[in-house]
Structures are given as C-alpha cells and as structure tokens.
Amino acid sequence: MAKAPTAAVDKRRQILDAAVRVFARQGFHSTRVSDIADEAGVAYGLVYHYFKSKDEVLNELFRERWSLLITAIDEADREGDSPRAKLEASAGFIVDSYRHDPELMKVIIVEVTRAANSFGRTHLAEIRRAYDSIAKIVADGQEAGVFRRDIDPTFASMAFYGAVEQLLSGWIFEVIPAADSDFDEAKALLVTTICDGLEPR
Amino acid sequence: MAKAPTAAVDKRRQILDAAVRVFARQGFHSTRVSDIADEAGVAYGLVYHYFKSKDEVLNELFRERWSLLITAIDEADREGDSPRAKLEASAGFIVDSYRHDPELMKVIIVEVTRAANSFGRTHLAEIRRAYDSIAKIVADGQEAGVFRRDIDPTFASMAFYGAVEQLLSGWIFEVIPAADSDFDEAKALLVTTICDGLEPR
DNA sequence: AAACCGATTGACTGGTCAGTCAACCAGGGA
DNA sequence: TCCCTGGTTGACTGACCAGTCAATCGGTTT
Numbered sequence: 181m182a183k184a185p186t187a188a189v190d191k192r193r194q195i196l197d198a199a200v201r202v203f204a205r206q207g208f209h210s211t212r213v214s215d216i217a218d219e220a221g222v223a224y225g226l227v228y229h230y231f232k233s234k235d236e237v238l239n240e241l242f243r244e245r246w247s248l249l250i251t252a253i254d255e256a257d258r259e260g261d262s263p264r265a266k267l268e269a270s271a272g273f274i275v276d277s278y279r280h281d282p283e284l285m286k287v288i289i290v291e292v293t294r295a296a297n298s299f300g301r302t303h304l305a306e307i308r309r310a311y312d313s314i315a316k317i318v319a320d321g322q323e324a325g326v327f328r329r330d331i332d333p334t335f336a337s338m339a340f341y342g343a344v345e346q347l348l349s350g351w352i353f354e355v356i357p358a359a360d361s362d363f364d365e366a367k368a369l370l371v372t373t374i375c376d377g378l379e380p381r
Numbered sequence: 382m383a384k385a386p387t388a389a390v391d392k393r394r395q396i397l398d399a400a401v402r403v404f405a406r407q408g409f410h411s412t413r414v415s416d417i418a419d420e421a422g423v424a425y426g427l428v429y430h431y432f433k434s435k436d437e438v439l440n441e442l443f444r445e446r447w448s449l450l451i452t453a454i455d456e457a458d459r460e461g462d463s464p465r466a467k468l469e470a471s472a473g474f475i476v477d478s479y480r481h482d483p484e485l486m487k488v489i490i491v492e493v494t495r496a497a498n499s500f501g502r503t504h505l506a507e508i509r510r511a512y513d514s515i516a517k518i519v520a521d522g523q524e525a526g527v528f529r530r531d532i533d534p535t536f537a538s539m540a541f542y543g544a545v546e547q548l549l550s551g552w553i554f555e556v557i558p559a560a561d562s563d564f565d566e567a568k569a570l571l572v573t574t575i576c577d578g579l580e581p582r
Numbered sequence: 583a584a585a586c587c588g589a590t591t592g593a594c595t596g597g598t599c600a601g602t603c604a605a606c607c608a609g610g611g612a
Numbered sequence: 613t614c615c616c617t618g619g620t621t622g623a624c625t626g627a628c629c630a631g632t633c634a635a636t637c638g639g640t641t642t
Contacts, residue, residue, distance in 0.1 A: 191619085207498025209410060213600065223621040228601065264580075286497075294495040296487070296553055297408025308556055318579065328581045331570055334557060335548075339574050342547020343540035350539050352497055355509055369532055373540050377578030378519070379465075380529045392589085414630065424591040429631065 192230045195220045196244075199237045204283035208238055208291045208299075238299060242292045245284060246306050249273065253313040263321030268371045270314060271344050278348050279363050286352045289345060311337050340374050393431045396421045397445075400438045405484035409439055409492045439500060443493045446485060447507050450474065454514040464522030469572045471515060472545050479549050480564050487553045490546060512538050541575050
C-alpha cells in the first residue's frame with residue numbers, strides 16, 4: 181500500500197512523458213499507441229489502463245501545461261508594475277516554457293493550439309482564457325492611460341499572442357535560430373515591437 | 382475535341398472546389414475521399430483520375446493560393462510608397478483573401494501553414510518565401526531610416542505575419558467578430574499596432 | 583459502322599490501428 | 613499457505629479507408 185500508488189503514478193507519468201517525445205517527433209496523427217507504449221517501456225494495454233483513449237493522453241498534456249500558462253499570466257497581471265512589464269512577463273513565461281521543454285510546447289502548439297479542426301476546438305474555452313487575460317492587461321493599460329485607446333484590447337491581445345506563437349513556430353520549424361541568447365532577445369523585442377512599434381520615436 | 386478538354390478542366394475544378402468546402406467543414410484528416418467525390422457530384426474514382434492522392438488535392442489548393450499571396454506581397458513591395466503602405470497592402474491582401482473566400486483560407490491556414498507535422502513541412506520553402514518578402518520590406522524600411530534598426534527584420538516579419546494569421550484564426554475559430562467593418566478595421570489596426578505600437582506617441 | 587480512346591464509374595482489396603479482454607503476476611492480509 | 617486485488621501484459625478483432633482496376637460510356641476518326 182505504501183509503494184503501489186507511487187508506482188502507479190510513476191507509470192502514468194512515464195507514459196505521459198513518452199507521449200510528449202513521440203508526439204513531438206512524429207506528430208499526433210502518425211503516432212501509434214504502440215509507439216507510446218514502446219517509448220515508455222510498458223505494455224500496450226497499460227496505456228488504456230491509465231487513459232481512456234489516445235486523445236485523452238494529449239488532452240492531459242495540454243491541460244497540465246496550459247493551466248500553468250494561465251496561472252503565470254494572471255500572476256504577471258497581479259504582480260507586474262506596468263502593463264508593459266506584465267506583457268513582458270507573460271511572453272517571457274511562454275518563451276521560457278519553450279526553452280525549458282521544447283518538445284512539450286511543440287506538441288501543445290502544433291497539435292492543440294493551432295489545430296482548429298481537432299483539439300483546438302475541444303480546448304477552445306481554455307485557450308480563450310489566455311487571450312482574455314492578455315486582453316485584460318491591455319484594457320487596464322488603456323484605462324491607466326499608458327496604452328492608446330484606439331486599439332481594441334481583444335485585437336491587441338490576438339496580435340500579441342499571435343506574434344509570440346509565430347516565434348515559437350519559427351523555432352519549432354527551425355526557420356529561425358534558437359540559441360539561449362535568441363530567447364532572451366526575443367522576449368525583449370516582442371514587447372518593444374508591440375509597445376513601441378517599428379517606427380522610431 | 383472542342384469540348385472535351387473544357388469538360389475535363391471543369392470536373393477537375395469541381396473536385397477542387399468541393400474539396401475546399403469539405404476540408405473546411407470537417408478538416409483534412411476526417412474527410413474521406415468519398416466525401417469529396419460526393420460533394421463534387423462525381424464518382425469516387427474520378428478524384429484519382431485527376432489527382433495522384435488525397436494529399437495532392439490539398440497540395441494543389443495550397444499552391445494555387447499561396448502563389449497569389451507571394452505575388453501580391455512582391456507587388457506591394459514594388460509599388461508601395463512607404464514601407465508602412467507596403468505592409469498594409471500585404472496584410473490587406475491576406476485579409477481580403479479571407480473575406481472573399483474564408484473556406485479556402487481556413488483550409489490553407491489550418492491544414493498547411495499551421496500544420497508543422499504534415500503539410501507545413503512539405504511546403505516550408507514556399508511559406509518561408511512569404512516571410513522573406515515581408516522581412517525584405519522591413520529591412521528596406523530600416524535602410525531608408527523609416528523603421529528603427531534595433532529590431533531584426535526576420536523577427537519583425539514573424540511577429541507581423543503571426544499577428545495577421547492569429548487574426549484569421551480568431552475569425553476561423555469565431556472568437557472575434559467577422560463583419561465587413563471588422564475586416565477593414567483589422568487591416569488598419571494591424572499596421573498601426575506593428576508600426577506605431579501600443580504606447581501613445 | 584467499326585475501331586478507338588479518354589473520361590467516368592464504383593465495387594473491391596490490402597493494410598492499418600484503436601481499443602478490448604482474458605490471462606498473468608506480485609505482494610498484502612487472513 | 614492460499615486467496616484476493618489491482619497493476620500489467622500483448623494477442624486479437626472489428627472498423628475504417630486510401631488507392632486500384634476492370635468495366636462502361638460517349639464522342640471522334642477512319
């Protein structure tokens with residue numbers, strides 16, 4: 181009784197971690213459940229002991245990570261000094277998530293966030309939560325007179341989030357370099373671009 | 382001989398147009414080749430008379446549209462007055478493409494541009510062409526002293542394109558309103574945001 | 583009218599997998 | 613010692629579907 185639950189949790193985790201690797205490598209659609217089991221070093225059937233279906237494995241991965249993201253943005257909102265700092269903290273969290281675990285972020289973005297026909301629709305409400313939190317930061321900034329008022333906050337949040345995600349996509353696709361310095365630079369440039377704009381002041 | 386080729390072309394077109402509708406409705410992965418044939422009102426086998434595979438149907442749709450996009454951006458670059466106007470024309474073309482044929486743009490974005498594990502990889506080179514053209518507009522703007530020089534053009538182009546695509550995604554997902562006025566507003570706000578920034582001048 | 587040929591049809595096949603299930607194993611309690 | 617329970621195994625099945633192909637159709641040429 182003292183070790184059984186631990187072992188169970190370990191196997192479940194083992195399966196989730198293996199799934200990240202395989203999904204990242206082959207994509208969700210072309211990974212077989214047997215690929216996950218093999219990668220995790222467990223029997224095929226065990227995947228179904230812990231998860232209702234192959235979909236449910238991805239759902240779980242998404243939920244785990246996305247809830248952290250939502251929390252981080254809300255925290256940035258609560259604790260940031262300026263709207264600009266709040267945006268920087270939010271973008272920073274996402275960039276750092278990628279830096280820390282690129283495979284997981286790749287899976288989440290490619291298979292969920294950007295998959296409008298499948299998992300994207302399933303998790304639409306949770307994804308919107310993130311947009312909404314960013315929109316709130318912008319709206320508060322406008323109220324405080326720090327941001328111009330002629331740009332709709334929802335629109336601004338989409339543009340900002342879109343820019344962030346496109347950067348990650350660039351790293352994922354390997355069309356832009358992804359060294360440590362690039363990540364730090366990206367965080368700064370993202371906020372500079374959105375807050376200050378391309379034209380000189 | 383006078384009508385046969387025309388009829389052939391018509392059937393081919395009929396199949397492509399039907400595919401757009403079905404892909405947009407159900408997504409590429411959950412549409413059966415028989416769905417396309419049914420929607421087009423032709424026999425199953427005829428799809429394979431005109432296309433090597435189901436993939437090839439989507440490839441063709443993408444190529445047709447994306448080449449127009451590349452052309453439009455390059456033309457905007459050649460004929461635009463200011464870098465800002467060039468960016469506005471580029472974003473405008475994409476937004477108008479969506480306004481004119483939302484189903485086709487949905488398919489292209491969801492199934493190709495954002496599908497890093499499947500068609501996105503296949504068409505990576507063509508997709509990059511678009512990024513590169515935008516990056517060139519930014520770089521020229523910097524050279525002319527109209528854009529600040531401390532933001533990497535490649536980075537700026539990713540942010541800009543990401544913002545555009547995220548907007549389209551918002552319309553596709555129906556998380557933001559998509560009336561005619563919204564499209565026009567979006568074009569203007571996109572450029573304002575990227576060029577002027579969120580902070581007041 | 584007969585041969586020809588490309589367009590068109592749709593039944594069929596081969597291969598692929600997600601999910602099921604009956605059996606097995608380990609270790610804790612009676 | 614012998615159940616009992618819950619984790620663990622992997623062979624198996626039923627459904628699904630992309631792509632094939634032999635047959636048919638309709639118009640053109642000789």
